[in-house]
Amino acid sequence: MIQPTLLQPADRRLAAAAISSILILGSARLLLDIFKTNHQPHLSTIHNKPSPQPIFLSPADRRSFSPAKCNPFEGQWVWNDDHNVTSSSSPSPLYTEDSCPYLVKQTTCQRNGRPDGAYQRWRWKPAGCELPPFEAAKMLDVVRGKRVMFVGDSVMRSQFESMVCMVQAAVPRGARSFDRVPPRKVFRAGGEWDVTLEYYWAPFIVDNHTVHKRLVSLDAIDKHGATWKEADVLVFESYVWWMHKPFINATNYDRYGSPENIREYDVATAYKVAMETWANWLEANINPRRQSVFFMSMSPTHLWSWEWRPGSDGNCFNETYPVEPAGRPYWGTGSNLQIMNIIGDVIGRLRRVKVTFMNITQLSEYRKDGHTTVYGERKGKLLTGEQRSDPKNFADCIHWCLPGVPDTWNHILYAYLLHSYRS
Numbered sequence: 001m002i003q004p005t006l007l008q009p010a011d012r013r014l015a016a017a018a019i020s021s022i023l024i025l026g027s028a029r030l031l032l033d034i035f036k037t038n039h040q041p042h043l044s045t046i047h048n049k050p051s052p053q054p055i056f057l058s059p060a061d062r063r064s065f066s067p068a069k070c071n072p073f074e075g076q077w078v079w080n081d082d083h084n085v086t087s088s089s090s091p092s093p094l095y096t097e098d099s100c101p102y103l104v105k106q107t108t109c110q111r112n113g114r115p116d117g118a119y120q121r122w123r124w125k126p127a128g129c130e131l132p133p134f135e136a137a138k139m140l141d142v143v144r145g146k147r148v149m150f151v152g153d154s155v156m157r158s159q160f161e162s163m164v165c166m167v168q169a170a171v172p173r174g175a176r177s178f179d180r181v182p183p184r185k186v187f188r189a190g191g192e193w194d195v196t197l198e199y200y201w202a203p204f205i206v207d208n209h210t211v212h213k214r215l216v217s218l219d220a221i222d223k224h225g226a227t228w229k230e231a232d233v234l235v236f237e238s239y240v241w242w243m244h245k246p247f248i249n250a251t252n253y254d255r256y257g258s259p260e261n262i263r264e265y266d267v268a269t270a271y272k273v274a275m276e277t278w279a280n281w282l283e284a285n286i287n288p289r290r291q292s293v294f295f296m297s298m299s300p301t302h303l304w305s306w307e308w309r310p311g312s313d314g315n316c317f318n319e320t321y322p323v324e325p326a327g328r329p330y331w332g333t334g335s336n337l338q339i340m341n342i343i344g345d346v347i348g349r350l351r352r353v354k355v356t357f358m359n360i361t362q363l364s365e366y367r368k369d370g371h372t373t374v375y376g377e378r379k380g381k382l383l384t385g386e387q388r389s390d391p392k393n394f395a396d397c398i399h400w401c402l403p404g405v406p407d408t409w410n411h412i413l414y415a416y417l418l419h420s421y422r423s
Contacts, residue, residue, distance in 0.1 A: 065129055065130070065131055065132055065415045065418075065419060066129075066419060067416065067419065069128075069129065070126055070128055070129035071126065071127070071128075072126045072129070072131060072412050072415060073126075073358075073359045073360065073362060073363055073412070074126060074127050074362075075124060075125050075126035075127045075363070076124075076125055076127070077122045077123070077124055077125070077322050077363075077366055077367070078122070078123050078124075078125045079121060079122060079123075080092040080121050080122060080123035081121065090123070090131075090133045090134045090411065092120060092121050092122060092123045092403075092407075093120040093121070093403030093404075093407065094134060094165075094166050094403065094407055095165045095166060095168075095169065095403055096403065097110055097111050097402070097403070099165075099169065100164070100165035100168060100169075101178075102161055102164050102165060102168065102178050102187065103161055103165065103402055104161065104377075105376075105377055105382060106154075106372065106376045106377040106399060107158055107161070107372060107376065107399065107400065107401055107402040107404075108401075108402070109372055109373075109375040109376065109401035109402075110375075110401075112372075112375040112376065112382055113375055113388075114373075114375040114401070116320050118320055118321070118369070119320070119367075119369045119370045119401060119404055120401075120403045120404060122322060122367070123408075124363055124408045124411070124412075131411055131412065131415050132414070132415055132418055134166065134411050134414055136166060136167040136168075136169060136170035137170040138418070139166070139167050139414050139417070139418075140167055140170060140171070140189055140193045140195050141193070142414075142417050142418055142421045143195050143232070143233060143417065144192075144193050144194065144195060145193075145194050145195070146195060146196075146232035146233060147195075147196045147198060147230065147231045147232050147233070148163075148195070148196070148197050148198065148231070148232065148233040148235070149198040149199075149200055149228060149231040149233070149234050149235070150163070150197075150198065150199045150200070150235045150237075151199075151200045151202050151205065151224075151228065151234060151235065151236045151237070152202060152203065152205070152236060152237035152238055152296070153201070153202075153203035153237065153238065153239075153240060153241050154203075154399065155237065155239075155240065155299045155398070155399065155400075155406075156199065156235075156237040156296070157185070157199050157201070158399060158400055158402060158406050159235070159237070159296070159406045159409055159410060160185065160197065160198075160199035161199075161402060162402055162403075162404075162406040162407050162409075162410050163197055163410045163413075164178070164187045164197055165402065165403070166407060166410055167189065167197070168187070168189075170189075171189040171190075171191070171193070172191060175189065175190040175191035176188065176189055176190065177190070182201065183200055183201035183202070184198055184199060184200050184201070184227070185198065185199040186198045186199075198231070200224070200227060200228065202224045202238075203238065203241035204216045204238055204241060204242070204274060205221070205224070205236060205238040205274060205275075205278050206218060206219075206220060206221045206224075206274045206277050206278065207220040207221055207222070207223045207224055209251070213249070214241070214244060214245075214248050214249060215249045215250065215251075215262065216248065216249075216250045216251075216270070216274065217250070217251050217252075218250045218251065218252045218265075218270060218273040218274050218277060219252050219273065219277050220251075220277070221277050221278060221281045222281075225281050225285060228285075229285050231291070232290065232291055232292070233291070233292045233293075233294070233417070234286075234291065234292070234293045234294070235294045235295075235296065235358075235413065236278070236293070236294065236295045236296065237295070237296040237299070238274075239297075239298040239299065239336075239339065240298070240299065240301070240398060242267050242270070242271055242339070243267070243336070245267075246266060246267060247264045247265065247266055247267065248264070248265055248266075248267055248270050249262055249263070249264055249265075250262070250263060250264075250265050250270050250273075251263070252273060267339075268338050268339065268342065271339055271342055272342045272346070275342060275343055275346040276346055278346075279346050279347070279349070279350055282350065282353045282355070283350065283351070283352050283353055286352075286353045288352060288353050288354060292356070292417070292420065293353060293354070293355045293356070294355065294356045294357075294358050294413065294416070295343065295347060295355050295356070295357055295358065296358045296360060296409065297340060297343070297357065297358060297359045297360055297361045298335055298336065298339060298340065298361050299360070299361070299364060299398075299400075300332055300334050300335045300361055300364050300365045301332070301334030301335075301397050301398050302315065302316040302319070302332060302334065302368040302371060302397045303315050303316070303334055303397050304332075304333070305319075305368075307332045307333060308323045308330065308332075308368060314391070314392070315373075315391065315392065315395050315397050316368050316369075316371045316373055316395060316397035317373045317374060317391035317392075317395040317397075318373075318391070319368045319369045319371075320369050321369055322366040322367050322368065322369055323365065323366045323367075323368055325366070329362055329365075330365050330366055331362070331365060332365055335361050335365065340361065343357070344357065356416060358409065358412065358413065358416075360408075360409050360412070363408070364405055364409075367400075367405045370400050370401060370404045370405040371395075371396060371397045371398070371399065371400060371401065372396045372399045372400065372401050373391060373395040373396060373397065374387065374388040374391050374394055374395050374396075375401070376396045376399060378394065378396075
């Protein structure tokens with residue numbers, strides 16, 4: 001097990017301040033979406049699910065990936081120029097900022113002035129196998145007639161928008177739509193597919209009394225869960241909102257009886273109770289014969305450059321190249337092994353429902369170059385010139401540029417879905 005370096009108290013305070021200010025973006029973006037919504041779709045409409053149609057599986061699809069034979073989360077990043085794309089790999093990037101109209105300003109780093117674009121050209125290559133080439137139409141075929149729902153915070157929102165951008169070009173313009181109905185975003189691919197890709201804002205997964213004050217209900221999930229029950233594929237994520245401070249205010253009705261009984265929990269204990277609430281909800285509400293569940297491990301932060309470049313005093317700003325492992329896996333202090341072990345233990349104790357753990361943390365740890373830094377938003381607005389000139393205080397080393405690292409997460413998710421369909 002890789003042991004992280006312990007943060008000093010001063011570093012912890014800086015981390016808390018950085019994370020707190022950056023995460024306000026998620027809530028600000030959610031409020032902006034309310035005002036951007038011109039109409040609300042009939043989201044309660046039941047899919048007229050077409051009969052499953054056989055899809056063509058190429059030789060590469062059949063032989064390239066099997067979770068039993070290959071760990072897709074171990075490997076290396078390889079440079080993907082036009083001469084390095086083979087029939088068994090996918091080009092990088094799979095889309096551009098201009099080709100996808102569904103990206104928010106927070107992630108369009110090139111449009112926001114980032115001068116380099118190399119971060120878009122790296123491809124993840126698992127050790128000992130190849131991921132199947134990503135094909136948008138095939139992805140839609142695999143989930144034909146289904147609802148795919150991404151649940152989590154603003155990092156998960158980026159993964160959702162990444163997946164939308166990866167498939168939208170395959171859908172005729174008149175057969176696709178995108179609607180914002182907070183706390184949800186919904187992309188619909190109509191016509192022959194009748195697929196919806198959905199995002200649901202739930203940064204703690206469990207219900208919360210307030211987001212900014214981080215007052216959560218550790219044993220309450222039904223408010224959120226009522227929307228998730230009918231999804232065919234559920235992809236969950238919850239991490240960085242828990243990391244604001246070492247302690248979090250929470251209620252736990254089973255132990256204290258009423259919402260007035262608020263207690264300060266250490267984060268690890270609160271996270272464990274919340275994930276157990278989520279696991280119990282899965283066991284009670286998910287039909288494993290027709291529904292698939294995935295959990296994304298923590299998305300790493302790159303707040304201190306001394307971790308990969310000893311003696312330096314910066315962050316992810318101006319980083320244009322992945323971390324080189326130097327003979328061993330790189331693991332930064334922004335990824336909490338205790339939290340990783342908690343979710344692994346909770347998933348491991350599930351009996352009726354299978355959850356596929358998507359361990360994207362290590363592969364993403366290398367990508368210090370992929371963050372939005374000063375080329376994103378704060379409180380719903382692009383950074384000013386004065387703020388950009390102060391990356392020590394304003395660089396966002398939590399969120400990712402798109403196209404970018406979240407596309408790889410979705411490519412691996414596609415490999416699992418394709419394998420499941422094939423099986």
